[in-house]
Amino acid sequence: MFLGPVNLRATRKEVQLKVKEEYNSYRDRTALLFLGFPVILLFLRQWLWNGCFPALPVQLYQSWLLFLYTTLALRENILRVNGSDIRPWWILHHYCAMLMALISLTWEIKGQSQPDCARKQRGVELFLCWAIMQGFVMMLQNRYQRQRLYTRIALGKAKRMDVVWGETAGVEGQLLLLCPLLFLLQGFEGYVGFLLLRTAHTGVIPEWQVVVCGILLIAMAIGNFANTVDTLMVKSRFKAKMKKSRGKRDLDTCPSPTGSSPTDSAAKA
Numbered sequence: 076m077f078l079g080p081v082n083l084r085a086t087r088k089e090v091q092l093k094v095k096e097e098y099n100s101y102r103d104r105t106a107l108l109f110l111g112f113p114v115i116l117l118f119l120r121q122w123l124w125n126g127c128f129p130a131l132p133v134q135l136y137q138s139w140l141l142f143l144y145t146t147l148a149l150r151e152n153i154l155r156v157n158g159s160d161i162r163p164w165w166i167l168h169h170y171c172a173m174l175m176a177l178i179s180l181t182w183e184i185k186g187q188s189q190p191d192c193a194r195k196q197r198g199v200e201l202f203l204c205w206a207i208m209q210g211f212v213m214m215l216q217n218r219y220q221r222q223r224l225y226t227r228i229a230l231g232k233a234k235r236m237d238v239v240w241g242e243t244a245g246v247e248g249q250l251l252l253l254c255p256l257l258f259l260l261q262g263f264e265g266y267v268g269f270l271l272l273r274t275a276h277t278g279v280i281p282e283w284q285v286v287v288c289g290i291l292l293i294a295m296a297i298g299n300f301a302n303t304v305d306t307l308m309v310k311s312r313f314k315a316k317m318k319k320s321r322g323k324r325d326l327d328t329c330p331s332p333t334g335s336s337p338t339d340s341a342a343k344a
Contacts, residue, residue: 084156084157091157091158094150094153094157095157095159098150098151099217101147101150102217103217106210106214107214108143108210109209109210110206110207110210110213110214112136112139112206113203113204113206116128116132116133116136117200117203117207119132120200126193127192127193128184129184130183133199137176137179137180138180140172141173141176141180144169144170144172144176145169147169148173151165151166151169164298165302167298168295168298168299171294171295172291172295175292178284178287179284182282182285183282184196184199195274197270197274198267198271198274201266201267202267205263205267208260208263209260211256212253212256212257215252215256216253254307257299257303258300261299261300264292264295264296264299265292265293265297267292268289268290268291268293268296269293271285271289272285272286272289272293275289
């Protein structure tokens with residue numbers, strides 16, 4: 076999409092693995108920034124900016140989001156070309172996030188000079204709260220899922236080029252922590268989108284950028300929810316299949332009353 080018809084497939088395995096490791100390291104670094112930037116903005120709003128965001132810091136943050144999602148989409152497309160298993164939805168999700176960040180840059184932020192700016196910036200405040208939750212969940216995902224991926228590679232259940240974007244790649248105890256956080260995050264993302272649409276409908280911020288950003292947030296929340304549920308269902312079916320296969324093997328190796336296994340008895344018959 077950005078580079079044109081260029082061959083990005085690495086011919087050497089060590090180059091492919093280097094691309095994947097750099098991608099994982101990039102995710103680790105950006106998760107800290109994803110969490111830190113909105114925390115700083117909300118802190119300064121409360122203690123320095125008298126409850127209202129100036130336009131420039133918010134637009135700088137939106138520019139960083141545009142850069143982040145663009146680089147993630149580029150890296151993930153390169154990984155897919157080189158044999159990674161990233162789900163297409165995540166790349167599409169980052170395209171939607173890129174579009175939202177680009178549109179939000181044209182959204183006029185009502186600064187401190189405007190009357191009732193705190194109420195008009197309610198959507199920005201909620202979006203930053205959602206970004207804090209997203210950064211926290213990203214850090215948990217990176218930690219748990221990277222450990223799980225190494226285990227799966229060691230067991231031969233994953234390739235070394237696979238990545239850890241899958242939201243439910245963790246072990247059972249980790250899923251009990253991650254899944255409620257993910258569903259809460261997706262619900263809050265949809266709520267922020269609904270709030271933006273309501274503010275546009277009621278005339279508080281009657282701008283087309285607000286409407287488009289609200290629609291994009293709701294669409295991404297629905298897509299994330301559907302993808303998470305689908306991954307959980309696939310995982311559940313796989314576990315049921317493994318249990319059934321294991322039970323069948325145990326039955327085949329169970330000794331018969333005469334001291335031989337059922338297979339041996341059948342062979343003797």
